[in-house]
Amino acid sequence: MEITKREEEYLETMYMLQKNKGVIRVKDISKKLGVRPPSVVDALKKLSEKGLINYEKYDRILLTEKGLEIAKETYQKHVLLMKFFTEILGIPPEIAEEDACQFEHYVHEITAERMKEFAHYIQEHCPYVLKQFLKEHVEKEGAKAQKTPPK
Amino acid sequence: MEITKREEEYLETMYMLQKNKGVIRVKDISKKLGVRPPSVVDALKKLSEKGLINYEKYDRILLTEKGLEIAKETYQKHVLLMKFFTEILGIPPEIAEEDACQFEHYVHEITAERMKEFAHYIQEHCPYVLKQFLKEHVEKEGAKAQKTPPK
DNA sequence: CACCTGAATTAGTTTGACCTAAATAATTTA
């Protein structure tokens, strides 16, 4: 049984809900993924058939061992990509979030790993150059974040 | 009318065929995208309805102004991502190719642009650190490429 | 010029992922 990118997304979302709210509800998945509740139920049934979650209707939803594993892997890639986009490239969080949310499902293991290594390497070996790059390219967001306007 | 990621992919492929072979054939699109010819024909009809290509059955296929524009944009992102993955991260071309092929359809303009700027910045401001990073992380491919084994 | 082959197309299905509207279950509250 193949697992689709979208199913990965569902698993990751459920994992995060579990972590943050302690419980996984259809409504919350629906909200997070921007789809209607019936679509979530469809997905839950398929994930259940594939043995990635335990799901009985009107009952609580739980990730299985296998589902959890996939969710965690995906989530880790997400975090790693977010760090790269925000800390190295200086992309605003909302945009980085969207980019990461897509790329996490496609990026090869080696590429993800290399991005992490690169980030560390640069942060260690030329932090000043990185700082300078960010300063030169992140004026707008810096300005927006400014709570007290210069008088 | 919305344009899908997959349609973008078709346009990009046709653009490349046009550039390389001078003519766009169903069979070649089929081969490049790894789908059967009828699927290509389906796609061509839709793209034609959306005004992105000129297509009459059994006739030659041409990108319209609008189709060409989208194809070029996508292609440019592809090239840029390839450069980043191979020249900055040292990812092997075949893998970089696959990553780029997906990400090019999702990445935000700002992120793509920033990657380009970052690449230039690093190459200019700390080329030695970059060289060192690549040397330390690209041993395997280097070894594989070695035609004459050290005796 | 008729035939053959390979390319392109049509017809008819399938699958994933979504939707709306309507029904049912669970939970809250008066």
Place this chain on the structure above:
DNA sequence: TAAATTATTTAGGTCAAACTAATTCAGGTG
């Protein structure tokens, strides 16, 4: 606890993107 509200589920679509099998067309060759 009965009624009202909210959450979840079912039923019945739609749409994009693919597929196979069968058909039609175009170009080259005997």
